[in-house]
Amino acid sequence: MTEPTLFAISDLHVGHRENRAVVSALRPRGDDDWLIVAGDVGEVFADVAWALGLLASRFAKVVWSPGNHELWTPPADPEQSRGEARYARLVEMCRNLGVSTPEDEYPVWDGPGGPAIIAPLFTLYDYTWRPPGTRDKASALRYAYGTGVVCTDEALLHPAPHPTIDAWCDARIAYTESRLKALPADVPTVLANHYPLVRDPTRILRYPEFALWCGTDRTAGWHTVHNAAAMVYGHLHIPRTTVHDGVPFHEVSLGYPREWQPRGGPTPLREVFPGVQGVGRDSAR
Ligand SMILES: [Fe+2]
Ligand SMILES: [Fe+2]
Secondary structure (H helix, E strand, O other): OOOOOEEEEEOOOOOOHHHHHHHHOOOOOOOOOEEEEOOOOOOOHHHHHHHHHHHHHHOOEEEEOOOHHHHEOOOOOOOOOOHHHHHHHHHHHHHHHOOEOOOOOOOEEOOOOOOEEEEEOOOOOOOOOOOOOOOOHHHHHHHHHHHOOOOOHHHHEOOOOOOOHHHHHHHHHHHHHHHHHOOOOOOOEEEEOOOOOOOHHHHHOOOHHHHHHOOOHHHOOHHHHOOEEEEEEOOOOOOEEEEEOOEEEEEOEOOOHHHHHHHOOOOOOEEEEOOOOOOOEOOOO
16 A cells, blocks of 8 residues: 655646646555645636636545745736735635635644644745845835846736735734644644745845845744744745755745756655655755
8 A cells, every 4th residue: 555645735836837747747656645735826816716627526625825926916827816806716726625724724634744734824925035235125126127137026916905015024924933833742743835945045036136035034033933844835946855954845946947947847846744864955044
């Protein structure tokens, strides 16, 4: 019998034909395998529903955390809801598929490496990961616009009803912290978020200014405070594992075809539990 495995992947970006083919071929190893999908499934609502529906039909459990791309409102998408309303539509779609979201009770993994509470998070960013020499959000954005490195979120990710993304982030942090604080202290967690909980993994971005749109200082200690056995994230499109305070942080992105094709093929599903010590692991950072 195959040992149950907790897998993770992110940044499926199924708007790309080649990525759609990769997702069509994703299958569990055994009947009891779970899959964490850490955001950026696609941009168009129907594409996201297609991919999560397919995965939910194959894996025993799918746990989803939203990426910035799902939350965009592309002008050509028939689904034109924005901001929190769009997030609510995504959550509703997931619930209809049986996919766990950050709004649901956190499922408990009882397979190898467990028990562990699998907590999908949705925390956004608040422009605190600023370029050196900039002192606040306004000066950091001025600097970024000056370099030409500006995330498309600025045009397509609407924060409504919040005035800004950082205000929405503030609300998400309060909600998420209250959920995490209520968990039993003696059960380890797997924290799954589109964004890394610490800034360190962004240091190797080709365009460091992009870190502005990658997370918040306010999640920095969560992996130790909330007893994480592992952290799963995406968004950076730099698949690797780094270790922070003894906790493995897995960046599990598939990424765009132009990113994975030169590597000789798509990164396979990443194994969180039981996990393979030392394989694909970068040095501690
Ligand atoms: Fe992405
Ligand atoms: Fe992203």
